[in-house]
Amino acid sequence: MGIDGDAPVPPHRWFGEEGGRLSYGGYLRLPELLAQQRPQSEAPDELLFITIHQVYELWFKLLLHELENARQAMFAGELWRARHLFRRVHAVEKVLIEQVDVLETMTPQDFLMFREKLAPASGFQSVQFRELEFLSGLKDERYLGSFRHASDTELARLRRRLEEPTLWDAYLTALSQRGLPVSDDEIMGSLLAVARDRGSYDDLWQLAEDLLTHDATAAQWRTRHVQMVERQIGTKSGTGGSTGAPYLRGRTRLHYFPLLWELRAWL
Numbered sequence: 001m002g003i004d005g006d007a008p009v010p011p012h013r014w015f016g017e018e019g020g021r022l023s024y025g026g027y028l029r030l031p032e033l034l035a036q037q038r039p040q041s042e043a044p045d046e047l048l049f050i051t052i053h054q055v056y057e058l059w060f061k062l063l064l065h066e067l068e069n070a071r072q073a074m075f076a077g078e079l080w081r082a083r084h085l086f087r088r089v090h091a092v093e094k095v096l097i098e099q100v101d102v103l104e105t106m107t108p109q110d111f112l113m114f115r116e117k118l119a120p121a122s123g124f125q126s127v128q129f130r131e132l133e134f135l136s137g138l139k140d141e142r143y144l145g146s147f148r149h150a151s152d153t154e155l156a157r158l159r160r161r162l163e164e165p166t167l168w169d170a171y172l173t174a175l176s177q178r179g180l181p182v183s184d185d186e187i188m189g190s191l192l193a194v195a196r197d198r199g200s201y202d203d204l205w206q207l208a209e210d211l212l213t214h215d216a217t218a219a220q221w222r223t224r225h226v227q228m229v230e231r232q233i234g235t236k237s238g239t240g241g242s243t244g245a246p247y248l249r250g251r252t253r254l255h256y257f258p259l260l261w262e263l264r265a266w267l
């Protein structure tokens with residue numbers, strides 16, 4: 001019997017798939033994707049370790065796509081579109097925080113079964129993570145010096161991110177398009193004007209809040225990551241050559257948009 005109760009119809013014809021060429025596995029390129037998890041050891045938890053990192057990098061790829069579009073929307077004055085995209089960005093970033101729980105099901109003992117095979121590789125070398133930081137306003141070309149492992153294409157991407165406008169540049173443009181001055185001396189005055197007159201500037205206020213949530217969520221991830229690191233390796237130094245948790249703790253106070261945090265003191 002077919003799914004809508006008429007004469008028997010074979011499953012492959014239920015949704016007009018007769019002669020259809022696209023398949024689930026083909027559309028998602030699953031054979032290629034599921035062949036990319038290649039442990040360096042026999043340790044049972046290395047598949048978890050590889051899987052979670054590849055999932056993070058896929059989410060980083062999507063975040064870069066959405067944040068570029070949000071930046072473009074702000075430059076174009078389409079603040080509704082930027083706000084729509086930031087709702088998606090915030091939802092993804094909450095998943096990035098939550099999914100650390102999955103990795104924490106790995107014990108330090110089981111991590112040690114393959115950790116020594118990892119050096120000098122480290123998340124420190126995540127090109128997309130740095131792209132997200134640069135696009136969000138935390139540009140630091142010193143990192144390019146530590147990307148000896150990166151391909152020419154990856155280095156070119158990082159250099160482009162260093163040169164191109166940030167989310168903050170786009171927000172300043174949105175302010176200036178509404179007649180608000182954005183020079184270094186005037187920007188705090190404009191942010192206060194927006195904050196104090198939401199009747200006129202609610203869209204700009206809400207967008208600033210979206211930027212701040214992006215900033216706060218990134219800081220939450222850095223804190224969740226270092227907490228997990230301390231649980232996994234304690235005070236050991238990192239495979240990437242850093243002091244480990246102390247280095248990471250030092251980055252938990254970073255801000256993408258310092259003026260939006262400073263604004264609170266002037267309200």
Ligand code: HEM
Pocket residue numbers: 052053056057103111121122123124125126129225228229232233237238239240241242243244245247248251
């Ligand atoms: C057992 C799990 C993990 C441990 C022990 C760990 C440890 C570390 C350590 C010690 C560092 C500092 C650099 C170094 O010397 O290696 C680092 C950096 C980093 N890790 Fe992890 N990590 C783990 C999992 C992850 C995961 C799942 C991700 C997701 C992508 C990740 C992303 C990063 C990033 C982006 C950095 C650079 C942070 C920065 O420079 O601010 N790590 N990690």
Ligand SMILES: N[C@@H](CC(=O)c1ccccc1NC=O)C(=O)O
Pocket residue numbers: 053115118121122123124233237238239240
């Ligand atoms: N830096 C980590 C090793 C590690 O977690 C890692 C190694 C290779 C690829 C990604 C990693 N994730 C984050 O650093 C450690 O020191 O144990």
